[in-house]
Amino acid sequence: MKISAFWVVVVAIFVGGLVLTEVVDNEYYFTALYVILQATIMAIAWNILGGFTGYVNFGSAAFFAVGAYTSIALNKSLGLPLPLLIAAAAIVCGLIGLGVGYLTLRLKGVYFAIATLAMAIVFETLITNWAYVGGARGAYILTPETFLWFKSYIQMVFIVMLMLALTAVAISRMLNSSRIGRGLAAIRDDEVAAECAGVPTLRLKLISTTVMGALMGVAGAPYPFFVTFVDPVSAFNLFIAVNAIAMPMIGGTAHWLGPVIGALLVGTTQEIITVNVSSELNILLVGIMLVLFITLAPQGIVGLWLKYWRRRKK
Amino acid sequence: MSEVVLQVNNLSKRFGGFTALRNVELHVGAGERLGLIGPNGSGKTTMINCISGALFNDEGTITFEGRDITRMPPHQRANLGIARSFQIPKPFRSMTVLENLRVPLEYAAHARTSRRRIMDEAMEVLELIGLKDRANQNSAGLTQVDMRKLELARALAAKPRLLVSDEAMAGLSSSEVDEILEILFALNKRGVAVIMIEHIMRAVMRFSERVLVLDAGEKIAEGTPKEIVHNPDVERAYLGE
Structure with missing residues (x-):
């Protein structure tokens, strides 16, 4: 019963998105929704490693940038279309997640968090010095001239992002309520006890970093097509990275719904404040919300x- | 004597320049109750860490039911049938008591059946341990004695052939000690061999069929509880000259 209810909602939201593209013409709304959906996927991705598995880290957002640059590189070299670029970014970032996981997962707590931060800086340096994708100057992407049956380009990118976000939610939910998800929760609660209960902790943690990396890459792959100009500073933007951590924390990290609720709430509030008040103030707002939730409701809204x-x- | 479940040969473990265990031999028969005692720092916990795989020994071999497990990671040992409880309880705090048991049932015991059957089996274990009415409580809010019981319940849910109980009774009241002892006896009746590490002599002496004494990383005595009590070496290890 519950399964079918979930899928009904997923389909309903997707149809709702399609209807929106027919009814609303103002391009701003799709831009805003794109940003919120992107944050949702990133929050979900961060939460798989940071929330489900308990490996809090600051480096996840680097995979978003790597996804974006995978997109740029393959678009430039092979001229691949967006769906293939998204798949490629998922594979590349998933593999990097696996590799980085293998290197860093022997660390715990603060040490792991710092190692992931260092890893993010390494990636940023590499890309800044990679001339083929524009180096520090950045890269332009030419947007396609036809956009299927949509009225505008941004509508098409929005629908792509909506599909990706719904897929990410489904993956996260599946993982959370599966045998693997219970293994991950056991690791988060007590890794030694988990291992002694027969949980293959290293293998599960590697699954976790791989899925995290792949989802982050997926969130990043359409990014160049959304902004049309990408440079390392914008792709490795601290604000994007902080959002990916703050949203699951505010929504609640233990449940798959947490990052979704957090991203929708924080993302929407940010958009409203950016437009109506100031774009500087919304950074302050995230900070304040994060502090309030961590001190007053560490389990987040779901908790x-x-x-x-x-x-x-x- | 019946078949040997666990055979530890010439086990040595060093931490830097400190030798925690030196050439220790230990074996446990199927369904046997072995007591492992020794003063603080004698190497008991290191010993069971080596048996459960949390630490790898430097020298010597460990065989479980005829298989060499010396270099096997802990989760594989759990799959084979070695379960342990922890001295300081380590419940999965985000889960209820029942869900705590689901993890070993699904992983160590390979129960890939329906949720319904796994939950039934978990309930069975809780009933045996006496935690049935706590099943849906959050494990983080349990009392000390219930946490110890949960440790044993989780170990039991892994369907072990050998249970290593690491000071399951430390800090409990006398009647609580008896409760835990009854549980261990009940497990043993089901054919599970038990290694009991304990400081409470009354419990060890009542429970064990055979007692092994460690001191400063070496085995200094082995025998029936009666023999151990009257062993001059053991007296010296505990009380000094």
């Missing part, structure tokens, strides 16, 4: 809701 629900049941 608060579960607490309330359990109390009511009693």
Whole structure:
């Protein structure tokens, strides 16, 4: 029953997105929705390693940039279309996730977080010095001139992102409620005890970093087509990276719904404030929300809701 | 004597220049109850870390049911049938008591059946341990004695042939110690061999069929509880000259 309800909602949201492209002409709304959806995928990706597995890290967003640059490189060299670029970014970033995971996962806690931060800087340096994709000057992407049946280019990119986001939600939910998900939760709670309960911790952690990397890459692959100009500074943007951490923390990290709720809430608030107040203020807002949630509700919105629900049941 | 489940030969473990264990021999028969005692720092916990795979020994071999497991990672040993409980309880805090058991059932015991059957099996274990009415409570909120029981329940859910119980009774009241002892006896009746590490002599002496004494990383005595109590070496290790 519950499974079918989930898929009904997924399909309904997708159809809702299609209807929106027919009804709304103002391109701003699709730009804003694109940004929110991108943040949603990144929040989900971060949460698979940081939330489900408990390996809090600052480097995940580098995979977003690597995904974007995979897109640029393959578009330039082979002229691949967007769907193939997304698949390629998923594979490249998944493999890098696996490799980096293998190197860093023997570290724990703060040490792991710092190692991932270092890894992000290494990637940024590499790309800044890679002339083929523009180096520090950045790279332009020519957007296609036809955009299927959509009224504008941005509508098409929005629908692509909507599909990716829904896929990411489905993957995250599947992972969360599976045997693997329970293994990951056991690792998060106590890795030694998990291992002694028969959980192959290294293998599961590598699955976790691979899926995280692939999803981050998927979020990044369409990015050059969205902004049409990418340079290392914008792709490795700290704000994007902080959002990917803040959103799951605010939404709740233990449940698959957490990062989704966090991303929708924070992302929407940010857009509203950017437009109506100032774009500087929204950075402050994320900071304040993060501090409030970490001190007052460390389990996030989902955690608060579960607490309330359990109390009511009693 | 029946077949040997666990055979440890010439086990040595060093930490830097400190030798925690030196040439220790240990064996456990199927369904046997072995007590492992020794003063603080004598190497008991290092010993069981080597048996469960949390640490790799430097020298010597460990064989479980005829298979060499000396270099096997802990989760594979758990799959083969070695379970352990921890001195300081390590529950999966985000899960309920019942869900805690689901992890070893699904992984170590390979129960790839329906959720329904896994939950039934978990309930069975909880019933045996006496945690049935705590099943849906969050494991982080348990009392000390219930946490110890959960440790044993989780170990049991892995369907072991050998259970290593690391100070499951430390800090418990006398009646609570008896409760845990009853559980261990019940497990043993189901054919599980048990290595009990304990400081509470009353419990060790009552439980063990055979006792092995470690001191400063070496085995200084082995025998029935009665023999051990009257062994002058053991007295010296505990009380000094």
